[in-house]
Amino acid sequence: xxxxxxKAGVRVTKQQAIxxxxxxxxxEEDYPWEDxxxxxxxxxxxxKWFCLFMDVSSxxxxxxxxxxxxxxxxxAPRDMxxxxxxxxxxxxxxxxxxxxxxxxDLREADEKMxxxxxxxxxxxxxxxxxx
Numbered sequence: 858x859x860x861x862x863x864k865a866g867v868r869v870t871k872q873q874a875i876x877x878x879x880x881x882x883x884x885e886e887d888y889p890w891e892d893x894x895x896x897x898x899x900x901x902x903x904x905k906w907f908c909l910f911m912d913v914s915s916x917x918x919x920x921x922x923x924x925x926x927x928x929x930x931x932x933a934p935r936d937m938x939x940x941x942x943x944x945x946x947x948x949x950x951x952x953x954x955x956x957x958x959x960x961x962d963l964r965e966a967d968e969k970m971x972x973x974x975x976x977x978x979x980x981x982x983x984x985x986x987x988x
Contacts, residue, residue, distance in 0.1 A: 866967035871910070871927045874963060874971055878908060881972075882979065886910075900979075902986035907932065907978045911951070918948045918960060928960045929971075931978035946970075 869877070878898050879885060886896040895911040909930040916923045930950050933941055938959065941947050946965020950958035961974060 866969055869963065869966050869968050869971050871963055873968070874929065874966070875910070877968065877971060878975060881975075882907075900983060900987040903984040905982045905984065905987070907982045908975060909953070913951060915962070917951045918962065927963045929963065929966075929974075930958050930960050931974050932957055932981040933959045933974075933977060934981055937977070941974075944970075947974075 875886065882898065884898050884901060887899055888896045893911075895909065897906045897910070898908040899906055910927060911930070912925055912927050914923050915921075915926045918928070928948075928951060930953050935956065938956075941959055942949065946962040948960045948962065949955040951960045959974075961971070966974075
């Protein structure tokens with residue numbers, strides 16, 4: 858799906874990912890926790906989350922480098938989850954339901970990958986009033 862290294866695009870930064878979501882979904886970040894530097898993007902109608910951005914140690918994803926990284930948690934359809942987890946940079950969701958959510962390590966994401974995953978999460982979390 859995304860692992861064709863020869864065709865991989867330029868990696869997307871945290872700022873570019875935020876701008877992409879703002880521009881394509883017409884929403885702004887929401888900071889629901891006072892003591893955390895984490896934020897969500899919500900549907901305008903239902904206020905349900907479709908993306909959660911967090912800075913965590915890479916060890917939280919089972920990686921060995923313990924680097925501070927940005928991850929984006931997104932909802933994935935159950936029938937696609939196992940295929941997605943075979944992709945570089947996609948892991949079982951950190952700190953969320955691992956049957957329904959995935960974590961994307963932004964160090965491994967290009968704009969195409971981000972766009973596909975955000976759209977998938979947007980649709981998977983949408984209610985009728987959100988579409």
